[in-house]
Amino acid sequence: MQNQITQFIKLPLLLSVVALISLGSGCNNTGSKKSSSKEDKTLPKLQTPDFNADSAYSYVQKQVDFGPRVPNTPEHEETAKWLTAKMESMGADVIVQEGKVTAFDNSILNIKNIIAQFQPEKNNRILLFAHWDTRPFADHDPDPAKRNQPIDGANDGASGVGVLMEIARHLKDNPTHPGIDIIFFDAEDYGTPDHLNVEYKPDTWCLGSQYWGKNPHKKNYYAQYGILLDMVGAKNARFYQEQASIRFAPKLVNHIWDTAASIGYGSYFIFQQGGYITDDHIYVNKHTGIPAVNIIQYDPSTNTSFGSYWHTHNDTMENIDRNTLKAVGQTVMEVIYKDRY
Template identity: 45%
Template sequence: MKKSIFSLVLAFVVVAMACSCMSCKSSRKSATEPDTVALVGPTFCADSAYAFCAKQCSFGPRLMNTEAHDKCGEWIMKQFASYGMKVEAQDAELKAWDGTMLRSRNIWARFRPELTTRVLLCAHWDCRPWADNDPDSTNWRKPVMGANDGASGVAVMLELARIISNDSTLNIGVDFVCFDAEDYGVPQWSSAPDSQDSWALGAQYWAEHQPQGYEARYGVLLDMVGGEGAKFYQESVSKQYAAEIVNKVWRTASQIGYGSYFPMQEGGMITDDHVPVNEKAGIACIDIIPFYPDCQQSSFGPTWHTINDTMEHIDRATLKAVGQTMVQILYSEK
């Protein structure tokens, strides 16, 4: 997934964080620190989200044009349908960077489709075919299990769908979209010209082939939201297109006790599924994606595009922080 371009200010992140930690010793509350608020909506169950993540991995790597991919897609659709969602498959043949035709399936599950006030939640469900960022070069052509990079975002959405289906107090519609063919971008070992357009193929197709008249108040992309030690900095494309939504989500996380997971600092500029949602679909969409400023392996974390992206490195606490924040966001909408 995704190439990243980091802003110059990130060179000073470590220093800024150190200074911030020193200032935390003061017992006086910062004037800009959000006040705490009461939780609204149902409780997000991290154990359930973890189980949804593990179930996806049980199919094996969900690689394009494979049986594991197709079976997992059918399971995802059945899960959403079991929660009373209106579920649709958007199938397409998409051409990859190397000429391979990919049998792509975007999955769209709609909660209360009759309502016109809607929020879009999305994640990708396919896996990277090549562990091209693995520290061992002999693994570069092996598939990635995608426990975090793929399964975690879908797992959070499935748990959100489960709990809101059992609650009658949410008065807005929610669209859950699982994008396919996100992670088939040009590998680092290839001599082919790198291209941002080789990523997020499913999201590009979805953005260009929406039902006529579809509207969403805003969108939130959940990408790699279950990793150990994850912190979600404010992504730059998100701030460019949807600064108010970024502020809302990060403020809300702080207000309900998850501010340590959502630093009020800017991260990198990421090529991800939210780019076509913003630029082609015209829906203001943000990306909740981790940034590891001190990780030598990758700023996306030590397991990104490696054979180690497995369930052993999924953290229930991270799933909980993201999931409960999204519950608070949805149930705070008027």
Template identity: 45%
Template sequence: MSFLSNSLFFKKLPVALAIMIGAYGCNSNTGSEQTAEQAPPALVKSADFNADSAFQFVQKQVDFGPRVPGTSQHKACGDYLVASLKKYGLEVSEQIFKDTTFDGKILNGRNIIGSFNPKAAKRILLAAHWDSRPFSDQDSIVKNKPVLAANDGASGVGILLEVARTLSVQSAKPEIGVDIIFFDLEDWGSSESEQTKMEHGGFCLGSQYWAANKHIPNYTAYFGILLDMAGAKGATFFKEAYSLQLASDVVRQVWTTASRLGYSNYFIDEAGPGIIDDHVPVNQVGHIPMIDIIHTRPNNLSKTFFDQWHTSHDTMENIDPKTLKAVGQTLVQVLYQEAQDQPL
């Protein structure tokens, strides 16, 4: 999926620089722009995010093998995700759907939705994709081998499972609704735009389906946060351009929270490339302002993403509990701030 285009890259590929700069310049308010009179509220006391537990959730997914749709490993991992969400007290529903990939395969998709505090009126949507790419097209040697997808998929899911566990074990649970969606059929798209005329290059099929067919009629959320490639060593999360364009206030809140927690070395206060990812249909079709926390390196056009992206080397040895902690603790803090109506 790493190719240049006159307009944008497909899925996890940067939009034109003009869009990136325009979105950042017009819509973003960084923490450095806060005046003394406009100082954000204090951090409320939140639960502690356990990075070691999150790491084990990532490991468990990888232990199933590549979670390629249509395989027994995919089904087994999906069953595990459902059971885990139920174990932590979330109300679980599933969306079973069919879709056709860019290369003509008709597949069964399975979006998995877990709802914490389902009767709460104010809801925050958290999401990640749980499927694995069926081929290692960015590998220098083995291009037809399925990707194990420790970072590009499993890391975001592992963080969200730990968020679910964290919320469930609190004696005083936050008074807010949280919906966790694991999108399926995200990563079976074309890495070359000329190969397909499908929407979003054939990526993000599960989120496109959900955005047009929500699990609850007229469902909405205050805002949403998508995680993708969220666990690598030394990860850098720049402010993704579509997120800045479509949900700049959410970007500001999340990056400000991360900075105040001491994670500014991960959450970089700079505009990054625009990525066609699951948050785009959620914004454009689902009409929910959702941002993307995704590992990018915008100053390196030859390697926009982490080194092992879409290769056979996307394995557990590249996952760092410190990165999982930075992302997970930021999410938990955002939820607790919102629960007390004290967004940063």
């Protein structure tokens, strides 16, 4: 492990080894808390549907067309309505979890976590999630005059949601063996900005997943595992194995990366460690114990370890590549359709 943690962090909060051990306790494999099933060995093999990259791209484009999806704005409200209606049209049982959270500047954000349940009657479940909000500031933009303006968030936000929506499109007519829950978390990207002279406050990122973790949509909710998609659409993106994910669910990390290689996407999924990244998977694991893996772009050639467009006004549709959406989406589909539980 390279001793350059600050280079690897998406968000400013560094995770100490002690914190990781505490968060990851008891979650080192994908089998913890699994419900037993007598049918496991007799379940038929499922054919993995074809992930349509054009469809995923259109879902990303639609989100960006609404404008920046910042909590407490009309654009945010309209996007939430569209996401809810679209997921319902795909056959999901949708819950819109509304709440109020406190931002780094003590402002109150009205958030909406959009929870789409497929086969909700099943006890064995897989959780797929992404954040749908966008950064209210472009704190890394090269132009200081534009840093207080919200960004489009085509890759940082919309790409993960777009991939999950394309996966959801198949789940009604091609159900998986486990039930699937897809959650679009809100207020992930409202953390303390780097460009303002304000005191840093911990836990100001991932406010939606923190809220859900403390108030799950079902009492004692649990899933076999979770997969987070964050920044999964950029051209030539590379996905290294994020270290908190390795701590929480090492077998699942290897399974996902092996699966990607087996279906021809090994050039995207790199068998090397990335960094510790504060993201929604941290709080999902912390509050529910669900072993969760973060599939997130890592770019060692940039100062932030993410794309040069990250948290700038260059995070636009020009960065979104159908081949990357396909690599991630098909890999995740292969994992969930081959799951025998």
